[in-house]
Amino acid sequence: MALFRNENIQMIDRYRWWEIIGIYAGIALFLFFLLAPFIEGFIVSLRPLSQLFTSPYSFIPENGSFAAYAGVFERLPYFLRFVFNSFLISTVVTIVVLLLVVPSAYAFARFNFRGMGLVLGCFLAVSMFSGAVLLIPLFRLMRTMGVLNTYWAMIIPGVAFLIPSAIWLLRTYMARIPLELNEAAYMDGASQFYTFRRVILPIASPGIIVVAIVTFIGAYSQQFVFALTFNSKTEYMPLPIGLFAFFGKQEVIWNELMAAAFMGIMPAVVIIFFLQRHLVGGLTAGAIKQ
Amino acid sequence: MIRNRSSMIFAWALLAPAIIYVTIIVAWPLVETFRLSFTDASLKKVTNYVGWRNYTKIFNDTFLTVILRTFTWTFFSVLLKMVIGTCGAVLLNAAVPGRHLFRILTMPPWIVPMAIGIFMWGWMYNGQFGMISGLLQRFGLVDGPVAFLAYGTSAYWATIITDVWIGVPMVTIYFLAAIQSIPKDLYEAAWTDGAGRWMRFRRITLPLMAPAIITMSMLSLIATFNSFDIIWILTRGGPSGQTTTMIIDTYQTAIGSKKYGEGAARAVVICIFLSLFCIAYFRITRRLQTIGGKE
Numbered sequence: 001m002a003l004f005r006n007e008n009i010q011m012i013d014r015y016r017w018w019e020i021i022g023i024y025a026g027i028a029l030f031l032f033f034l035l036a037p038f039i040e041g042f043i044v045s046l047r048p049l050s051q052l053f054t055s056p057y058s059f060i061p062e063n064g065s066f067a068a069y070a071g072v073f074e075r076l077p078y079f080l081r082f083v084f085n086s087f088l089i090s091t092v093v094t095i096v097v098l099l100l101v102v103p104s105a106y107a108f109a110r111f112n113f114r115g116m117g118l119v120l121g122c123f124l125a126v127s128m129f130s131g132a133v134l135l136i137p138l139f140r141l142m143r144t145m146g147v148l149n150t151y152w153a154m155i156i157p158g159v160a161f162l163i164p165s166a167i168w169l170l171r172t173y174m175a176r177i178p179l180e181l182n183e184a185a186y187m188d189g190a191s192q193f194y195t196f197r198r199v200i201l202p203i204a205s206p207g208i209i210v211v212a213i214v215t216f217i218g219a220y221s222q223q224f225v226f227a228l229t230f231n232s233k234t235e236y237m238p239l240p241i242g243l244f245a246f247f248g249k250q251e252v253i254w255n256e257l258m259a260a261a262f263m264g265i266m267p268a269v270v271i272i273f274f275l276q277r278h279l280v281g282g283l284t285a286g287a288i289k290q
Numbered sequence: 291m292i293r294n295r296s297s298m299i300f301a302w303a304l305l306a307p308a309i310i311y312v313t314i315i316v317a318w319p320l321v322e323t324f325r326l327s328f329t330d331a332s333l334k335k336v337t338n339y340v341g342w343r344n345y346t347k348i349f350n351d352t353f354l355t356v357i358l359r360t361f362t363w364t365f366f367s368v369l370l371k372m373v374i375g376t377c378g379a380v381l382l383n384a385a386v387p388g389r390h391l392f393r394i395l396t397m398p399p400w401i402v403p404m405a406i407g408i409f410m411w412g413w414m415y416n417g418q419f420g421m422i423s424g425l426l427q428r429f430g431l432v433d434g435p436v437a438f439l440a441y442g443t444s445a446y447w448a449t450i451i452t453d454v455w456i457g458v459p460m461v462t463i464y465f466l467a468a469i470q471s472i473p474k475d476l477y478e479a480a481w482t483d484g485a486g487r488w489m490r491f492r493r494i495t496l497p498l499m500a501p502a503i504i505t506m507s508m509l510s511l512i513a514t515f516n517s518f519d520i521i522w523i524l525t526r527g528g529p530s531g532q533t534t535t536m537i538i539d540t541y542q543t544a545i546g547s548k549k550y551g552e553g554a555a556r557a558v559v560i561c562i563f564l565s566l567f568c569i570a571y572f573r574i575t576r577r578l579q580t581i582g583g584k585e
Contacts, residue, residue, distance in 0.1 A: 015384075015386070019487075020386060023381060023384045023386055024386065026377065026381045027381050027382070027386075027392055030374070030377065030378045030381060030396075031392065031395050031396070033374075033455065033458075034395070034396055034398065034399055034455065034458065034459065035395065035398065036414070036421065037399075037407060037410035037411055037413075037414055037455070038398060038410065040410065040413060040414055040420075040421045041409075041410040041413065044413060086403070099307070100307050100308040100311055101308065103304035103305070103307065103308075104304055104305045104307070104308040104309075106304060107301040107302075107304035107305045108305075110301075111297060111298070111300075111301035113298050113301060113302075116301070116305075119305065119309065121572070122312075123308070123312065124572075125565075125568050126312055126316050126317075128512045128564050128565075128567065128568045128571075129316065129320070129516075129561065129564060130516035130518065130537070132516065132518040132537050132540070132541060133323070133516070133537070133540065133557045133560050133561060133564075134316065134319040134320060134323060134557070135541065135544060135545060136322075136323065136326060136331075136544050136545075136550045136553055136554055136557070137318070137319035137320075137322035137323055137326065137554075138315070138319050139545075140322070141314075141315070141318070141319060141322075156315060157315060159311070159315070160311060160312055160315035160316050161316075163308055163311070163312060167308070192296070192297060192300040193300070196304075217400070217401050220401075220403060221400070221401060221402060221403045221404055222403075222404060222519075223403060223405075224403075224404060224405050224518075224519045225518055225519065229545060238403075239403060239406070240403045240404070240405030240406055241405070243405070243406065243409065244405060244409075244523065254413060257409060258409075258410070258413070261406045261409060261410070264406070265402050265403065265406060268401070268402075269398070269401065269402065272397075272401045273394065276394060276397065
């Protein structure tokens, strides 16, 4: 039977020549939409500024060079600091989220007491409110805490809005760990905390890694509104805000802006591409469950 | 499930840090927003309660236009995300060489900092030198340069397209996962019965993807409704307020003009809409779980 089945699947998946052309054309169009801004940005970064403002439009840069990449460091003395800030903020956010989320995801996955469903619902509801709606009281809160214009002004609110999705993802993962493990540990006289730390955490670590990656991407890619509103010190700005200042000027130095954008995102993109295999698997696992 | 007294205490102890954190950083500001919406809070030292004045003040013509615009903007954006996401997922699911690479290539808009992707779109929309205007001119579709962000209608659609661009990768990957979880036997049976590719898509793939599409469109609806960065960076709500959505309007009132009270009233209106979406979302997902019986 199994043999036939494979043959059938292969037959189903066999395309005629025009179907293959159609599929590739569709994929090409789809990817062009998603990648066009990067292609365009890269071309812009290679052009000298004088040549940027020429019509008619041409794709290929004449006498293109990487001069703009060097120019970034002169014009934006804080450039590397911005890149570092972005990483620092995202890393701290990820660590704090994990510290808060790992225990609560376990609680949601393993225990079922009156009121827990309600608490879970409230957590999910939190993710529906964006930070932009709550800016005014958050601003006052940050001021009262005395953290305005520090890294914490960007980290503290960032964490709160990433908790819900992290709980959701990790809870699904942890719910799949067999209950027998808890029972066996109980029989051997392990305390609840010991079971959590020594039995559950090691088994859940692949799931925790996925949640860490997703949280890091969230923290890294959505740095904008808190950093825009709660921090005005150049030395603490994350990359997007640092470049936004560059972008808002009357005369935008486009080629350097693009060069800065590419250099700035490169480290994160490389890291994430190495991790993407875990990522797709993890998202899929969490997604299907919903 | 484990139920006894000591484990109950343990469970709540595990939950406590996250609950306390979210209460201070989200729940309290939410309550505070409601309180502020009844005051004339601003940069002045003294704050007075003004009753419903902030609310009566905002319900004028421009605000109703802004609400309507927010809804149409969100609707078109979510619709396009779902359509393009479905097409993308079906294409990436096709068993052709190179599909693993193609799947990776869909991810950049999602993992790159949003603001940076938006800067690049800012250049694309540039009339004189941007790619879109340039290509349109090359192909003779328009006569002269088109500055997309300078006119109300084109700026409206330009911001939608950028929002779609940011949302599509996540939607596509999620839908791809949903398609791949459909049992192969169904396709096999349909194929044996002579169902063509389109028939199999319409009668198997689409119905079985429906729960994923509904879930994702609700999540996407909420995210899009909250969208701030794209419009703020590309147009700041302009030209002459024609891309101002409720979030942008709230930000301009509260942070731009420092009218905290009026801004808070606007934020409350947004929160009411979001709560309605939220309730709808929970209702729908619960119903899907009972019908679909999916894990």
